[in-house]
Amino acid sequence: MYKCKFVLIFFLISFPFFSYSNEGATGIIKERMDKFQESKNLMRTINRSLSDNNFNVITKSAEKLNTWANKMHKYFPKGSEASISNKSEASNDIWSKPEDFKKAIKKFEIASAKLIEISKNKSIDDTVSSFREVAASCKGCHKQFRN
Numbered sequence: 001m002y003k004c005k006f007v008l009i010f011f012l013i014s015f016p017f018f019s020y021s022n023e024g025a026t027g028i029i030k031e032r033m034d035k036f037q038e039s040k041n042l043m044r045t046i047n048r049s050l051s052d053n054n055f056n057v058i059t060k061s062a063e064k065l066n067t068w069a070n071k072m073h074k075y076f077p078k079g080s081e082a083s084i085s086n087k088s089e090a091s092n093d094i095w096s097k098p099e100d101f102k103k104a105i106k107k108f109e110i111a112s113a114k115l116i117e118i119s120k121n122k123s124i125d126d127t128v129s130s131f132r133e134v135a136a137s138c139k140g141c142h143k144q145f146r147n
């Protein structure tokens with residue numbers, strides 16, 4: 001019980017409720033924002049499922065995150081940076097340090113793939129630590145590549 005509460009608190013710290021709106025964002029920028037909003041919802045679903053021991057839901061959610069990780073790179077074409085579109089928060093570093101951005105995506109891809117496998121073993125401790133790795137990969141990329 002203590003552990004579940006801890007997970008929730010950790011999660012809320014990592015993902016404060018974003019209050020800005022995507023109004024006006026269009027095209028690929030809007031599409032990736034929607035994908036990221038979906039990611040946030042999936043992370044909340046996983047967090048809730050950890051308290052309910054609902055491992056099947058965790059596996060399914062991790063699969064969706066992993067699918068997104070595998071195609072995320074296609075959603076950042078040149079010209080969609082924040083310095084060009086004021087609707088975006090995408091840092092110029094995505095395009096000036098493409099190898100680092102690839103690495104950040106890869107971390108997310110690996111962490112979500114791991115969560116798919118680990119959640120199938122239905123160990124709460126292992127699944128919690130794997131979930132934290134996914135959350136850290138979100139945060140790590142935001143720190144580097146989101147304005």
Ligand code: HEC
Nearest residue numbers: 033036037039040088089090104105108137138141145146
């Ligand atoms: C490899 C980099 C990377 C990873 C990994 C990543 N993000 Fe992001 N995220 C970004 C960037 C860049 C933006 C800004 C996009 C923009 O505004 O054009 C963003 C924006 C967001 C937004 C705001 C979207 C909006 O509506 O403006 C949310 C919410 C979000 N991410 C959640 C997550 C969650 C949850 C995860 C992990 C499950 C995650 N992100 C993983 C790079 C990443």
